[in-house]
Amino acid sequence: MRPITGREEIDLFNRLPYTLNDELADDLTHGRRRPEWMWVALRGDRLLARTAWWSRPGSDTPLLLDLVDVDDGLPDTDRVDVGVRLLRTAMAATLPEGSRPPEYTRYVPPGWRDGGDAARSVVEDRMTILERVGARLFVERLRLEWRPGTPVPEPSGRLVFRPVRDGEELLALMTSVLEGTLDAHSRDDLTRMSPREAAVSHHEGELAKYASPKDWWRVATLPGGDPVGFVVPAHNGYNPIIAYLAVLPEHRGRGYIDDILAEGTRILAGQDVPRIRASTDLGNIPMANAFRRGGYADFGGEINMTWR
Numbered sequence: 001m002r003p004i005t006g007r008e009e010i011d012l013f014n015r016l017p018y019t020l021n022d023e024l025a026d027d028l029t030h031g032r033r034r035p036e037w038m039w040v041a042l043r044g045d046r047l048l049a050r051t052a053w054w055s056r057p058g059s060d061t062p063l064l065l066d067l068v069d070v071d072d073g074l075p076d077t078d079r080v081d082v083g084v085r086l087l088r089t090a091m092a093a094t095l096p097e098g099s100r101p102p103e104y105t106r107y108v109p110p111g112w113r114d115g116g117d118a119a120r121s122v123v124e125d126r127m128t129i130l131e132r133v134g135a136r137l138f139v140e141r142l143r144l145e146w147r148p149g150t151p152v153p154e155p156s157g158r159l160v161f162r163p164v165r166d167g168e169e170l171l172a173l174m175t176s177v178l179e180g181t182l183d184a185h186s187r188d189d190l191t192r193m194s195p196r197e198a199a200v201s202h203h204e205g206e207l208a209k210y211a212s213p214k215d216w217w218r219v220a221t222l223p224g225g226d227p228v229g230f231v232v233p234a235h236n237g238y239n240p241i242i243a244y245l246a247v248l249p250e251h252r253g254r255g256y257i258d259d260i261l262a263e264g265t266r267i268l269a270g271q272d273v274p275r276i277r278a279s280t281d282l283g284n285i286p287m288a289n290a291f292r293r294g295g296y297a298d299f300g301g302e303i304n305m306t307w308r
Helices: 007-013 021-029 076-094 117-132 167-177 184-189 195-205 256-269 285-293
Strands: 038-043 046-054 064-070 103-108 136-146 160-163 218-221 227-235 240-247 276-281 297-306
Touching: 007 021, 007 038, 007 046, 038 076, 046 076, 064 076, 064 117, 076 117, 103 117, 117 297, 136 184, 136 285, 167 195, 167 227, 167 240, 184 195, 218 256, 227 256, 240 256, 240 285, 256 276, 256 285, 276 285
Parallel strands: 064 103, 240 276
Antiparallel strands: 038 046, 046 064, 103 297, 136 276, 136 297, 160 218, 218 227, 227 240
């Protein structure tokens, strides 16, 4: 069990299949991954398991654990055992002593629970490995995608859109929309910090990091100027995304979410993008339905697990 030596071992690391494999070499080039964060378990020349962390360029600390894989041809008990041994060894060598491990995330196919024993065991084996090292399921998320050629609803005329004036305006809006939020990560933040602190953490930890233009971001207002909600179209380094979409509590239930999403989609579609990605918690049915009405189709899911 050891970390890879560098880019020259990407082919070795990629012997186990996963949707992120095509991104790993580029991640190393741009500093989103480091060889010492990418571990393998080998028996001779056979790759038995692998694990890896991701972070933003320039960071010395892993932000996400997003690769835990085992050779699915191994016997049932060996699959989990070798994965547990590798992950424990890699965590001890990679993460600061006494720190809370980064969240684990894995992309899963749509309807993975109903895809037969083989499809289900791929996901469940990885989850069992994480559980054996102390993680627990936090939330399952839905992944959606808009493709060029899909109609975008025409503006209804009910709302006016303008750029976000400054960071303070966005933070005030982000603070307001946390009231009654259905988002599991936001709800968890609110158990440990004030709404304002949670908004600052989200803004500084994610939204402010995007290299895409901030003038894509839009505030939706009534014709008289009162804010109704906002949308943050962005590019996360991999795909154009709807990074944040929200309606203020006092304006919910009137269908404004559809207008705001359509505006965000128009902004990104105007950049001649090949796709637009979005995600929401599986339990956030109103948000999922808004994306579907807006022309976004389900294409997969995501498992998030955390250490408490």
